[in-house]
Amino acid sequence: MKGIIIKSTGSWYQVLEAESKTIYEARIRGKFKLIKTRLTNPLAVGDEVEFSLEQDDVAWITKIFPRKNYLIRKSVNLSKEAHIIASNVDIACFIYTLKFPETSLGFLDRFLACCEAYNIKPLILFNKMDTLNDEEKEIVENIEAMYQNIGYDTLNISSYTKLNLNFLIDKIKDKTSVFFGHSGCGKSTLVNAMQPDLHIRTGEISESQLKGKHTTTFAQMHFWDFGGSVIDTPGVREFAMIDVQKEEIQHYFPEIFQAGRSCKYHNCMHINEPKCAVLQGLETGELEETRYITYLKLMEEAEEMNQN
Numbered sequence: 001m002k003g004i005i006i007k008s009t010g011s012w013y014q015v016l017e018a019e020s021k022t023i024y025e026a027r028i029r030g031k032f033k034l035i036k037t038r039l040t041n042p043l044a045v046g047d048e049v050e051f052s053l054e055q056d057d058v059a060w061i062t063k064i065f066p067r068k069n070y071l072i073r074k075s076v077n078l079s080k081e082a083h084i085i086a087s088n089v090d091i092a093c094f095i096y097t098l099k100f101p102e103t104s105l106g107f108l109d110r111f112l113a114c115c116e117a118y119n120i121k122p123l124i125l126f127n128k129m130d131t132l133n134d135e136e137k138e139i140v141e142n143i144e145a146m147y148q149n150i151g152y153d154t155l156n157i158s159s160y161t162k163l164n165l166n167f168l169i170d171k172i173k174d175k176t177s178v179f180f181g182h183s184g185c186g187k188s189t190l191v192n193a194m195q196p197d198l199h200i201r202t203g204e205i206s207e208s209q210l211k212g213k214h215t216t217t218f219a220q221m222h223f224w225d226f227g228g229s230v231i232d233t234p235g236v237r238e239f240a241m242i243d244v245q246k247e248e249i250q251h252y253f254p255e256i257f258q259a260g261r262s263c264k265y266h267n268c269m270h271i272n273e274p275k276c277a278v279l280q281g282l283e284t285g286e287l288e289e290t291r292y293i294t295y296l297k298l299m300e301e302a303e304e305m306n307q308n
């Protein structure tokens with residue numbers, strides 16, 4: 001039988017059988033290895049799998065189908081291992097808040113680069129618009145314009161006033177989505193504003209999870225009444241890339257890659273080379289310094305990973 005993983009606790013999974021829409025408790029039989037790097041979780045929510053039913057209706061997962069895409073975070077305790085946050089995602093939403101909490105653009109840029117690397121469509125949501133005065137609105141609009149110029153899709157929203165939530169629903173309807181952002185950015189409030197009874201993870205549930213053994217690997221897919229699903233993940237502090245070469249990173253920053261076409265050297269890494277169009281673009285202000293800093297950081301990390 002074929003199904004999709006809708007919940008993962010680390011050792012147990014829930015599989016949704018595609019045709020009957022039945023949910024089974026499931027375990028793994030055999031080894032699954034689709035990527036080179038060691039993973040803390042062999043299967044992730046969103047994975048399409050094959051399974052067979054045995055006594056007590058326990059499903060044994062015997063095969064995983066190739067992933068269309070996935071997002072990865074660094075493992076909490078072991079830096080050499082990676083953890084798949086979710087797979088087969090159609091749209092990944094990043095919730096930005098100017099204040100309460102202040103969102104770091106580095107976190108956003110890292111998220112966007114990972115979406116590029118793993119072929120996921122990102123959507124940037126500027127949330128809590130109702131809290132902003134005119135001056136702050138202008139700051140957010142400038143940030144928004146910067147990302148739109150690069151080619152990213154954005155939306156101004158507020159869960160309190162329901163600003164543009166109808167447009168957000170249009171964008172995620174009938175798709176598998178996932179939401180990220182700093183703690184307190186309004187993720188749960190947003191999901192509740194779109195559908196109050198979705199039963200997405202709340203603070204209380206996270207607390208009781210802490211008593212369990214697999215606190216870091218809990219993720220779950222929920223289904224919207226308006227069609228499609230959302231994958232609820234434990235808070236992600238740092239997105240990561242694995243199995244990438246330093247030279248590839250510029251491909252994941254579209255405007256840096258575009259500017260780099262005019263560099264003197266075709267293999268320019270835009271660090272300190274002469275006649276580098278990226279460095280020139282930074283000087284003229286055409287390219288954004290914050291994004292460039294994340295670009296350098298990701299290159300450093302790729303180099304470190306490949307040395308290990």
Ligand SMILES: Nc1nc2c(ncn2[C@@H]2O[C@H](COP(=O)(O)OP(=O)(O)OP(=O)(O)O)[C@@H](O)[C@H]2O)c(=O)[nH]1
Nearest residue numbers: 128130131158159160183184185186187188189190
């Ligand atoms: N003014 C305003 N406040 C909001 C909005 N959305 C959420 N908040 C408030 O922001 C705080 C955090 O919201 P949550 O939805 O709990 O944030 P979260 O991202 O789920 O936080 P974690 O559970 O820590 O990941 C709460 O006090 C919300 O009431 C909004 O659109 N406008």
Ligand SMILES: [Zn+2]
Nearest residue numbers: 263268270276
């Ligand atoms: Zn260059």
